[in-house]
Amino acid sequence: MTAGELVRRAVASELGTWRSLARWVRRRPDVPPGAEPFPYASAVTPVLWTFIVLSAVEIPLVDWLLPWPSLRVALLVVGAYGLLWMIGLLAAMRVHPHTVDAEGLRLRSGASVDVRVAWEDVAAARVRRRSVEGSRTVVVAEEGERRAVSVAVAGSTQVDVELRTPLVLPLARAGGQPVGELRLAADDPAALVRRLRAGIAAAAATPEGDAR
Structure with missing residues (x-):
């Protein structure tokens, strides 16, 4: 940069x-x-x-x-x-909270991180509490051939969002390389995961011809 x-x-x-x-x-x-x-x-x-x-x-x-x-x-x-x-x-x-709507997930961290992920790109969501090393908000983890991006608060994340295929996201820390999983913080991770799973299920039930 x-x-x-x-x-x-x-x-x-x-x-x-x-x-x-x-x-x-x-x-x-x-x-x-x-x-x-x-x-x-x-x-x-x-x-x-x-x-x-x-x-x-x-x-x-x-x-x-x-x-x-x-x-x-x-x-x-x-x-x-x-x-x-x-x-x-x-x-x-x-x-600037995270938001979920008819289009998908909007992951944010203050005014500096704003990432949109469409429903068709989301494979699964689960509650999983993780500690993130260091003081940075955005941290990229290399796990074999898989790359995950954590957007942490107070050095931790609580929700994993698995992507169907790796995506290049507008995050400087990701270096323009595709990532296969997002890890984010949430005050109520169970509620966020329930909403994400409902959105994933609704998107899967929508015929391709009816796509927005």
Whole structure:
């Protein structure tokens, strides 16, 4: 990936965070009509709120302790930006849940991951709790000739989605290579799996001639 692509991705992620904060304030989650939301942020929410509260306490404390006006102003700006950014990060996870609709699954992680998988590409779904090494949200695992992509929250996933055939997905970490399985986090993995299985069954029962 070139430096220009990295910059574009960073800018897009930053703008997405601020747009998410605006949506959260207005209580307008990004859930299209007819789609069923499946949140995934509960495991990380207490941690983020802890950092948010600590940052909110730190800002006036630092301002009170430092005697240099110019440094106080600079740290006030940095602290306020950091505080709003953390709130925006939490907002992004809250207003962009996974969704399931008549077309298939839409897997998301904040404003940075947005992957759509059509019903005809989904073979199976199951509850399976896994730990994911490292701190990255998107992790690619090589298992023999099979590649799986984990979109983790707090270092774990709870749902496996098996694909009928490997697909190239719009994920930078996947490197443009096809993957055969998606692993994602969900607050209620059993409910998400039930809904996915219902969608798979409905798609299988639909004659090809009646396809949308």
